[in-house]
Amino acid sequence: MAVQPAADRPVIDLRFELDEDGRTVTGTEKVRFTPDLTTDELVFRLTANQPLSVAAGSGIEIGDVTGDDVAAVDFEPAGAAEATQGGLLVVRLEGDLRPGQSTEVGIEFQLRLGLGTFDRFGHDAQTSWWGSGHPLLAWEPGHGWHREPLLETLGETATSPAAQTTLSVLVPAGRTVLMTGGATAVEADDRLTLWRSTTPAARDVSVAVGDFTLAEEIVGQTRLIVGASPQQAGPLLDQVRVALVALEEYLGPFPFDTLSVARLDDYGGGIEYPAMILLAGGGDVVITHEIAHMWFYGMVGDNQAGDPWLDEAFATYAEGLVTGPPEDPAQALAEPLDVGLPIGEFPSTEAYLDTVYGKGSAMLDLARSESGPELFDAALRCYLNANAWRIAKPTDVEAALRELPAALAVLREAGALPG
Numbered sequence: 001m002a003v004q005p006a007a008d009r010p011v012i013d014l015r016f017e018l019d020e021d022g023r024t025v026t027g028t029e030k031v032r033f034t035p036d037l038t039t040d041e042l043v044f045r046l047t048a049n050q051p052l053s054v055a056a057g058s059g060i061e062i063g064d065v066t067g068d069d070v071a072a073v074d075f076e077p078a079g080a081a082e083a084t085q086g087g088l089l090v091v092r093l094e095g096d097l098r099p100g101q102s103t104e105v106g107i108e109f110q111l112r113l114g115l116g117t118f119d120r121f122g123h124d125a126q127t128s129w130w131g132s133g134h135p136l137l138a139w140e141p142g143h144g145w146h147r148e149p150l151l152e153t154l155g156e157t158a159t160s161p162a163a164q165t166t167l168s169v170l171v172p173a174g175r176t177v178l179m180t181g182g183a184t185a186v187e188a189d190d191r192l193t194l195w196r197s198t199t200p201a202a203r204d205v206s207v208a209v210g211d212f213t214l215a216e217e218i219v220g221q222t223r224l225i226v227g228a229s230p231q232q233a234g235p236l237l238d239q240v241r242v243a244l245v246a247l248e249e250y251l252g253p254f255p256f257d258t259l260s261v262a263r264l265d266d267y268g269g270g271i272e273y274p275a276m277i278l279l280a281g282g283g284d285v286v287i288t289h290e291i292a293h294m295w296f297y298g299m300v301g302d303n304q305a306g307d308p309w310l311d312e313a314f315a316t317y318a319e320g321l322v323t324g325p326p327e328d329p330a331q332a333l334a335e336p337l338d339v340g341l342p343i344g345e346f347p348s349t350e351a352y353l354d355t356v357y358g359k360g361s362a363m364l365d366l367a368r369s370e371s372g373p374e375l376f377d378a379a380l381r382c383y384l385n386a387n388a389w390r391i392a393k394p395t396d397v398e399a400a401l402r403e404l405p406a407a408l409a410v411l412r413e414a415g416a417l418p419g
């Protein structure tokens, strides 16, 4: 990895155990947290308690929370389904934790995986999968805790720091695991198999457990691991390789040592996680889009609720560089709403997609042609390097493009940056 993540980033050790039923995950999370601002609490996002996920049978329940500095445990609703503990877990500390001081907290939890739909959590006859399945540390360095509600939308709404992450997943013997960081079977008996991975900087993780046929290959500095049906695995590996190599031409080296892609049944598209993609349908365009997210969200994080264009407009734009530009850019640019709106301010999913993905990617395309592709590509590489493993803001895009006034004018006109 070219740019090193912050030395004081969180250290997270996650352990998941999948029950024989394929739908119950028992977990423990150990977090070592070192803030850069004084705080007296730790806030975790309980994504699985979002109402749509709970309606599909998913959900998370917190058990014991331990740590030398833990004073009390609270929950805040934050838009979660009513039958759950809440959308945010708040661990109150005995006193202030000052910048540079560390604390360690252990959390036990149980995750339920509902029937398979296009969601981060699910199970079907072949496969069990979960992403953001653990209490997600909601800290932004330089800002503090994020308490944005769990919105009833398919879009991501979390903000989380890149963390040194170790994953252990214990599954019934005979099942194969794909996950953030790759997966290696380290211990097995006749009943259970333990799979492990480590990732130097991951702001979230996902796991898929199933009856996968694996196809693997080293491409450049990256180990690609694809899990699918016996017929799909080889062709899917080819698609992933082609997309990754093409994106590296524009964006620079792939940000992770591994990329795992788990082919689920067709539920409607792909869901990106650091170094891992849950692929539930779609062809080259979807694969290219999700791989582009490894740079825009995986490496350069953002507030996905407040500034969704920083990951979705850029991923759609990068996808278009590889798979072809939008059909009618003029029509996309004529969409009335501002590209820079928070996810909660769009009146409908369609308006969100048309504006952030459609208009946003057409805007970046136009900015590229107006300022000259080489200069724009170089500025974008600088943006990626300057913000690697951080949480970027629109002002970081503005700073990266400051030598390209034509590009800035396009972004202002489209409402991505203030006029």
Ligand SMILES: [Zn+2]
Pocket (backbone or CB within 6 Å): 289, 293, 311, 312, 315
């Ligand atoms: Zn996307």
